[in-house]
Amino acid sequence: MDLKPSHMFYSQDSINNFFDKRSSHNRTKLGETLDSICEGRCHVLSIPTITVVKLDGKWVTADNRRLWIFHQLERLGKCDTIPVRISPYIPAAKLTSNNGGTSVCVRGPAGGYWHNAPTPPTGFAYTSVPTRMTTALKSNVEHPSPLTDSLQTNPIRSRLHSTYKAQVPATPIRYPLSKWPTFSDISKAHDDHSH
Numbered sequence: 001m002d003l004k005p006s007h008m009f010y011s012q013d014s015i016n017n018f019f020d021k022r023s024s025h026n027r028t029k030l031g032e033t034l035d036s037i038c039e040g041r042c043h044v045l046s047i048p049t050i051t052v053v054k055l056d057g058k059w060v061t062a063d064n065r066r067l068w069i070f071h072q073l074e075r076l077g078k079c080d081t082i083p084v085r086i087s088p089y090i091p092a093a094k095l096t097s098n099n100g101g102t103s104v105c106v107r108g109p110a111g112g113y114w115h116n117a118p119t120p121p122t123g124f125a126y127t128s129v130p131t132r133m134t135t136a137l138k139s140n141v142e143h144p145s146p147l148t149d150s151l152q153t154n155p156i157r158s159r160l161h162s163t164y165k166a167q168v169p170a171t172p173i174r175y176p177l178s179k180w181p182t183f184s185d186i187s188k189a190h191d192d193h194s195h
Contacts, residue, residue: 002081005070008052008059009101011094015064017108030065031112034072038114044079051085059084062094064104072115 018029028036036042050066052059061067061084073079097104 001084001086003052003059003084004081005067005074005079008050008061008067008070008084010064010067010097010104011060011062011090011101012064012096012104013098014096014105014107015068017106017110019065029109029111030068030106031110031115033112034069034110035112035114037069037073038076038078044073044082049083049085051087053087053090055090058101060090060095060101062090068104068106075119076114076117077120 015030017031019033033042033047037044037046047066047069048063050061050063050070052061054060070079070082
């Protein structure tokens with residue numbers, strides 16, 4: 001079965017800020033794992049399948065760190081649904097959420113920076129771009145000039161773009177010189193009207 005991460009709920013009120021040594025992301029901070037996925041250094045399928053339980057009509061998981069990663073990926077427009085396994089129960093010791101599982105507190109710094117990226121507008125998704133790319137234009141909006149080099153100063157923005165493409169060079173409009181009055185023409189016209 002596939003579910004949207006936003007349709008799954010945390011079983012705990014807090015999670016550790018890194019994966020444990022049993023994980024393929026051994027001792028890696030959650031935010032650093034998120035960055036690796038967002039930047040294409042590892043595949044989203046490197047995160048093991050989440051197991052869910054139906055409790056009071058909601059899908060709840062004890063795989064809270066994995067769900068945190070998938071919630072971030074969905075928020076950033078990087079995933080829509082994920083495969084899940086259904087289980088008959090969650091150990092009572094893992095049912096510590098005090099807000100219905102809508103959010104979880106990460107104990108300690110999460111690491112990385114993608115989790116701090118603003119939520120993109122609807123229909124917009126972040127994708128990574130080559131580091132050599134410093135300016136871009138959004139394809140569905142007309143811009144008079146490219147984005148500035150301030151993208152390089154922010155580590156989050158320097159790796160983000162939506163549906164951007166290279167700027168189309170503007171060709172200046174050229175007028176024949178004969179249509180433009182010269183100073184002597186202006187002076188002559190002034191002399192003609194002053195008499």
